[in-house]
Amino acid sequence: MAKLIIILFLLYFSSLSSAAESQLTTDFYSKSCPRFLDIVRDTITNKQITTPTTAAAALRLFFHDCFPNGCDASVLVSSTAFTTAERDSSINLSLPGDGFDVVIRAKTALELACPNTVSCSDVLAVAVRDLLVTVGGPYYEISLGRRDSRVSKSSLLLAGSLPLPSSPISKLVEQFASRGFSVREMVALSGAHTIGFSHCKEFTARVNDTAGYNPRFADALRKACSNYRNDPTISVFNDVMTPNKFDNMYFQNIPKGLGLLESDHGLYSDPRTRPFVELYARDQARFFRDFAGAMQKLSVYGVLTGPRGEIRRRCDAIN
Ligand code: HEM
Structure with missing residues (x-):
């Protein structure tokens, strides 16, 4: 019932x-x-x-x-x-x-x-x-x-309403699927990590075991984050190669062990997501098409229209 x-x-x-x-x-x-x-x-x-x-x-x-x-x-x-x-x-x-x-x-x-x-x-x-x-x-x-x-x-x-970097890929797939997003769309959206940065606390614990990290990259990350407990603002670019450019470098980085978050590495180790990482790594135009489509889908997810909701006068306060 x-x-x-x-x-x-x-x-x-x-x-x-x-x-x-x-x-x-x-x-x-x-x-x-x-x-x-x-x-x-x-x-x-x-x-x-x-x-x-x-x-x-x-x-x-x-x-x-x-x-x-x-x-x-x-x-x-x-x-x-x-x-x-x-x-x-x-x-x-x-x-x-x-x-x-x-x-x-x-x-x-x-x-x-x-x-x-x-x-x-x-x-x-x-x-x-x-x-x-x-x-x-x-x-x-x-x-x-x-x-x-x-x-x-x-x-x-x-x-569970937002994904965590420590979540296994199955859990991430489930979180996206419950909102109507396919595995392919999830991988395309994860390409957002081709820009921006992450704070050390989000990934340092994983850098200590060798899970997927290129050894020299892991070394550099350990050094960069060595003082993060005293200074929690220390952060590292998500895409170490072209950090400020929206491109498919994120996907090229992952197979080389240059992904930052555990969830980024996970996309390459899981057989459901790996083919899309490989596809987007070799075909930026394909990544852009899929990313754009998935962003359009995300942007209409659960929207309020008609009599529901309001036009807020100030974005930081309900009218
Ligand atoms: C797949 C599951 C995902 C996980 C586990 C995840 C997790 C994270 C984490 C932990 C950070 C670092 C936050 C910080 O330390 O300040 C981050 C940054 C970021 N995430 Fe994700 N994320 C995911 C998917 C997405 C998606 C779908 C988008 C957008 C469509 C996105 C966009 C970003 C951006 C742009 C940044 C950099 C933010 C900045 O530089 O200020 N992420 N993500």
């Missing part, structure tokens, strides 16, 4: 969310805020020029917004005296401020041009797409019309 109720709930939720997705359109703001795309593009360009870590910061922020419970900007909300927001749950504490900042800047400019019109979740989705293009990534269309959540609670971010 309990199983039947769960299945019915899942069916109901998936029909709700696919109905919501179908209400999104690429020209949603063409009349109500015709300068929407220009304003976002200007803001992200200025921010990325002055702070080149912004693209990676915003991409991870977007993943952490969408994956647990849909792309609804719930991760942008700040905690109050009464509620600890998602942003302050332990897994989100390492999200860098620049991802939040670029969205707030774009939203501030948008509120001047067209008040109470554009949702924070749409701003985040478009800002990430445009930031990726500035670092060399593929362009993809973003459907618009998302609304923002009216709830953001750390307590609702259940264990």
Whole structure:
């Protein structure tokens, strides 16, 4: 009986969310805020020029917004005296401020041009797409019309709602599959680790056994992280070869033992994921096509439309 109720709930939720997705359109703001795309593009360009870590910061922020419970900007909300927001749950504490900042800047400019019109979740989705293009990534269309959540609670971010680098590949496959993502899409999305960095605490424990690491790379990592307990901010590029460029180097690195996280290495050791690592390592165009498709899919996951949610006036506070 309990199983039947769960299945019915899942069916109901998936029909709700696919109905919501179908209400999104690429020209949603063409009349109500015709300068929407220009304003976002200007803001992200200025921010990325002055702070080149912004693209990676915003991409991870977007993943952490969408994956647990849909792309609804719930991760942008700040905690109050009464509620600890998602942003302050332990897994989100390492999200860098620049991802939040670029969205707030774009939203501030948008509120001047067209008040109470554009949702924070749409701003985040478009800002990430445009930031990726500035670092060399593929362009993809973003459907618009998302609304923002009216709830953001750390307590609702259940264990297992975001992947951990120590999780076995089977667990990661399951987490993505339960949200409708195939193994291939999971590997393509993991290619996001071709930019940005990770803090030593996320990988040092694994560098001590030889699991998959190139010995010289492992040595360099141990040296780089030797003082991380005194200075937890020490971090290392995810893609040691071309850290600031969105390309397929992440996939070329993994077979050489130059992956950083345990989960990155795992993609090469598991027979389900390895063929896609090899495919993307030799064919960047293929990686870009698959990544763009998977990002489009991620960007409509669990969105709120119609009467659900709200257009937040400030991205860091529910109206
Ligand atoms: C497959 C499972 C995944 C795991 C286990 C994982 C785990 C991690 C971890 C531990 C970090 C380092 C965080 C830090 O130390 O600050 C990180 C960074 C990052 N992740 Fe993932 N991640 C996964 C998938 C993804 C996906 C699907 C995306 C985006 C589509 C993504 C985008 C990023 C980016 C861009 C960074 C660098 C952030 C920065 O430089 O500020 N990750 N990830």
